[in-house]
Amino acid sequence: MATELSKTKPNRAVSEAEAVVDSPWRQARRRFFRNKLAVIGLVVITILVSISILTPWIAPYNPEDIDLFNIQSPPNGEFWLGTDELGRDVLTRLMYGSRITLSVGIVAMLISIGVGSVLGALAGYYGGRIDNIIMRFVDIMLSFPTLFLLIIMAAYVETTVFGVMLIIGLTSWMTVARLVRGEFLSLKEKEFIEASRALGVKDLRTIFRHLLPNAMGPITVASTLGVGYAILYEASLSFLGVGIQPPTPSWGNMLSNAQADISIAPWLAIWPGVCIFITVLCFNFIGDGLRDALDPKMKN
Secondary structure (H helix, E strand, C coil), X not given: CHHHHHHHHHHHHHHHHHHHHCCHHHHHHHHHHHCHHHHXXXXXXXXXXXXXXXXXXXXXXXXXXXXXXXXXXXCCCCCCCCECCCCCEHHHHHHHHHHHHHHHHHHHHHHHHHHHHHHHHHHHHHCHHHHHHHHHHHHHHHHCCHHHHHHHHHHHCCCCHHHHHHHHHHCCCHHHHHHHHHHHHHHXXXXXXXXXXXXXXXXXXXXXXXXXXXXXXXXXXXHHHHHHHHHHHHHHHHHCCCCCCCCCCCHHXXXXXXXXXXXXXXXXXXXXXXXXXHHHHHHHHHHHHHHHHCCCCCCC
């Protein structure tokens, strides 16, 4: 009898350990780290964020230091990525510009995710007239080209760093709203929501405590892709002269300043362009990896 009990206890322990190992989040993590491009993207973004945080301590020069004896110097031993039209070190300005560009991308994404999630949740949960009003407004907003909306907003909002964050965030929430609405339309018919209603749980508690956490997978994927789009929008606005204003460096206004001298100093356009390309590409890789990892249909 004792030997039989001793045999069943380890089996039970093993089954409990397997349940922990095979939890949904652990499975998602394994699927994510099996995606080599997503891992590469995560490593690169981690390095970029670390550099942007440490820039005041590791940058070789001050971003506003003017050296009239080294105007538009090509990359060399002293200035690794060359200098611009005022003799300012390009590497230093790229490092300080990463702080602005990444901050704009992340904060603008948070604004768009917040607005889109709330409106999409209201539309999907209540349906009827509220759904029609919100979705028709979404359709109207989507009928305008994004760049056109950005320029219109820039005419009414001061183009400070926070102003650019606000402009991009308030013009890029529509896709998130549609995504959240679709998730809510599916989730609100589930048994646990019916049970919540039967128990008399208030609507706001049902939305934010039960429905929204179950829709976090698609929202997380949309947020990573949204950072990449926000970086591109910031670069577009700055390139057109209605984004981050000099002397504050951003990758977008560095590209804008480089266009006048691109034939004689091409490195001024190459380096910020490469930074934008790599950053957006890596965020897209992370988004693709998260999409595959959080998809319940994916197998181990």
